[in-house]
Amino acid sequence: ILNVEQSPQSLHVQEGDSTNFTCSFPSSNFYALHWYRWETAKSPEALFVMTLNGDEKKKGRISATLNTKEGYSYLYIKGSQPEDSATYLCAFPTGGSQGNLIFGKGTKLSVKP
Amino acid sequence: GAGVSQSPRYKVTKRGQDVALRCDPISGHVSLYWYRQALGQGPEFLTYFNYEAQQDKSGLPNDRFSAERPEGSISTLTIQRTEQRDSAMYRCASSLVGGGRTDTQYFGPGTRLTVL
Numbered sequence: 001i002l003n004v005e006q007s008p009q010s011l012h013v014q015e016g017d018s019t020n021f022t023c024s025f026p027s028s029n030f031y032a033l034h035w036y037r038w039e040t041a042k043s044p045e046a047l048f049v050m051t052l053n054g055d056e057k058k059k060g061r062i063s064a065t066l067n068t069k070e071g072y073s074y075l076y077i078k079g080s081q082p083e084d085s086a087t088y089l090c091a092f093p094t095g096g097s098q099g100n101l102i103f104g105k106g107t108k109l110s111v112k113p
Numbered sequence: 114g115a116g117v118s119q120s121p122r123y124k125v126t127k128r129g130q131d132v133a134l135r136c137d138p139i140s141g142h143v144s145l146y147w148y149r150q151a152l153g154q155g156p157e158f159l160t161y162f163n164y165e166a167q168q169d170k171s172g173l174p175n176d177r178f179s180a181e182r183p184e185g186s187i188s189t190l191t192i193q194r195t196e197q198r199d200s201a202m203y204r205c206a207s208s209l210v211g212g213g214r215t216d217t218q219y220f221g222p223g224t225r226l227t228v229l
Contacts, residue, residue: 031214031215032214032215034217034218036220042222043116043117043204043219043220043221043222043223044156044204044220045220046217046218046219049215049216049217051215089155089156091155093214093215094158099144099146099161099208099213099214099215099216099218100146100158100161100169100172101146101156101158101218102158103154103155103156103157104155105153105154105155106154106155
């Protein structure tokens with residue numbers, strides 16, 4: 001059974017702090033790793049799809065790295081702002097040719113002004 | 114263009130009733146996925162379509178759940194004889210290419226189902 005783990009479960013930071021959190025996934029049969037940002041009462045918003053070992057992607061103050069050999073990805077937020085408060089989900093496609101995703105439970109980030 | 118839309122946004126029903134949840138994907142998107150999301154959890158896969166063909170229904174919890182996408186666009190998830198444990202947010206997502214593992218999935222706003 002594929003398992004996607006995220007840590008920490010929740011994180012409280014002050015505005016301006018930089019932060020990071022982890023997604024762990026099976027390192028065998030790697031296809032891709034997806035990151036989503038989800039605000040309660042809204043739809044999950046796609047951030048990144050990462051495919052190559054050593055990949056680093058950036059979107060504004062948010063960036064992510066990927067290590068497929070050891071099975072982890074880090075998401076970094078530089079200079080956190082209150083509007084960054086959300087749950088950050090990572091997801092791993094199941095095997096075969098299908099794109100259905102297995103999601104982690106997410107890291108809930110709260111940024112205090 | 115418009116994003117993924119779902120209707121109704123909220124559905125309250127009594128135990129034992131049937132419900133039909135609708136998903137309208139982004140125009141031109143080949144793949145359509147249904148997920149269920151419990152409070153505070155990530156989405157959990159239910160089923161997926163490429164065009165009108167249901168490719169995988171392994172995530173459907175039991176035979177009370179069914180889905181269709183007859184013309185390869187709009188999809189309906191039907192839950193028969195609803196039970197309280199069916200209460201959850203039901204989310205639909207679509208992606209441009211057929212079921213690719215690297216394709217971005219775009220999620221709809223979800224239908225919040227409450228079974229009394």
